[in-house]
Amino acid sequence: MTTQLRPLARSEWDRWFGRLELAFGGVAQDPEERRLWEELTEPDRSIGVWDGDECVGTAGSFGFRLAVPGGGHVPAAGVTMVSVAATHRRRGILTSMMRSQLDGLRGRGEPLAVLTASEPEIYGRFGYGTATHQLTVEIDSSRVRVAVPPGAEDVRLRFVPPGDGAAACERIYRATTGSRPGAPARSPGWERLPLLDPPSGREGGSPLLCVLAERAGEAVGYVRFHNRPHWTAEGPAGSVLVRDVEAAEPAVYAALWRFLCGIDLTTSVRSRNRPVDDPLLHLVSDVRRCGVRVRDSLHLRPVEVGAALGARTYQVPLDVVLDVEDAFCPWNAGRWRLTGGPGGAACVRTGDAPDLALSVRELGAAYLGGVSLVSLAGAGRVRELRGGALGAASLAFGSAVAPWLPHGF
CATH class of the missing domain: 3.40.630.30 (Gcn5-related N-acetyltransferase (GNAT))
Known part of the structure; x- marks a missing residue:
């Protein structure tokens, strides 16, 4: 069976959204609510997977500016409306949509992708970490x-x-x-x-x-x-x-x-x-x-590690080399030197010896300051390679107020 992944045409929205409703239980949304989502949907940021004339996979994103530690706002893709038809599970459709989407977001120059998950275990394999709780x-x-x-x-x-x-x-x-x-x-x-x-x-x-x-x-x-x-x-x-x-x-x-x-x-x-x-x-x-x-609540993934880490500020001065693993977006893999503090930051490629080793998923979890690197290290998900680096980086990544997603998307 051959499926085709392609951008969403506005004329296809009803069938596309109807497939999403079916995947989430088959109960149609209230007309007012459905109308708002249709108006907010950005077709050029949305994709569908089709088996002939039948839509069997949906995914989209909204163009947001997300508040980050330090009070700034960073361009972010709000990933949404993701579904795969029950008849087409375990055929790589979700992976193909995540692949297409992240490649597209990189092309747009958006350093962050965020989402809320119907089931939290789904998106870790695509590099998303739990960044906020409610x-x-x-x-x-x-x-x-x-x-x-x-x-x-x-x-x-x-x-x-x-x-x-x-x-x-x-x-x-x-x-x-x-x-x-x-x-x-x-x-x-x-x-x-x-x-x-x-x-x-x-x-x-x-x-x-x-x-x-x-x-x-x-x-x-x-x-x-x-x-x-x-x-x-x-x-x-x-x-x-x-x-x-x-x-x-x-x-x-x-x-x-x-x-x-x-x-x-x-x-x-x-x-x-x-x-x-x-x-x-x-x-x-x-x-x-x-x-x-x-x-x-909010799951976050750095699309471009250097741009993402350089776009926020840090509670205290920081100079750390991160050895990042990212199998799904290999352009992020390798060593990055992050320097910064309350006034700003920069994150660039380096050949220097690493201080901490972690995957992009842990970076996503820690990015907004609500999940500490020390806590992730306690779960074996961050490794300290230079004594003292973990505590200093964990303090710098923190936030004076807990990050929070006040509403869904």
């Missing part, structure tokens, strides 16, 4: 209280229609989250993503609700959520499903969480995606009753 919390709000610092009583909270509050929420998002490592800068069109409200995404809850936090008439925080009523023989036991919550200052952030945990007729508050260093963990009265779980 918290899921389920607060027993009938027993947990939220402490608020001084200033919270000056905050006014009010409900607004989500569309009416969108501009203020987007401004706060950019100011509070847009510079955190791992966050993609939202290009035009992406501001519509957090406003999508298909019934299938409400988990039995209300249509999307939005509360703005204001001080002196200015919006300084927001929360978007669903309220899911539930009654038992003992009384009300509703739940609050938090979509996103951001604030410009600690007192406002605490006030929003206190509001969420005090909504009438509810006994739990759940959020599926918060950063692992979320201040919420220090505001709650009993973290044991908050159902905290951690899972992988």
Whole structure:
């Protein structure tokens, strides 16, 4: 059986996306959601594998600028919509799409590729490492209280229609989250993503609700959520499903969480995606009753090692020679001298003796500062070849705040 890999034509999008839906369970997305993804899809960045007239493989990417340690933004490909038909598994289709895609990204001059994985074990063989994690919390709000610092009583909270509050929420998002490592800068069109409200995404809850936090008439925080009523023989036991919550200052952030945990007729508050260093963990009265779980989130791969490592800054001065293994993208393999610090960095080829040995997958995991090289060495995935090099490099690669992917793509 012969298959053909080719760029996606706009006229093929419906069949292409329908194949993706089938691969992920066969449930069609809500028309509004489907329409947004069609508008955001970049055909020249998308590929399909065809068996005759049947699409049997899909893959695409979005052109992002990703926040990195130091506050800069680096061009990155947001790999997405990857699927292989169940009838065509284990025939090398995924590998062929990853090969074509990474070659294309290199040609575009994009030094990073990032993705979220339906199954985390899939993409390691293509050089992707887990670079960010996310918290899921389920607060027993009938027993947990939220402490608020001084200033919270000056905050006014009010409900607004989500569309009416969108501009203020987007401004706060950019100011509070847009510079955190791992966050993609939202290009035009992406501001519509957090406003999508298909019934299938409400988990039995209300249509999307939005509360703005204001001080002196200015919006300084927001929360978007669903309220899911539930009654038992003992009384009300509703739940609050938090979509996103951001604030410009600690007192406002605490006030929003206190509001969420005090909504009438509810006994739990759940959020599926918060950063692992979320201040919420220090505001709650009993973290044991908050159902905290951690899972992988953003997977990252340097497409061009030299350009990627030279595009971010480092916490302390650094001069280290890395011996990099990269079987899938051999242009990255070999020795690289990385020098830099808080003011910038450079990474160039070298023939000098290596200080650390690792694969491109470990570089991807450590790149945003949320996974330490010391931790990876403890798992046998980084080898120290010069005494003291590991600790110094691990400190330099770190980030003052945990990297975080605030939304999918």
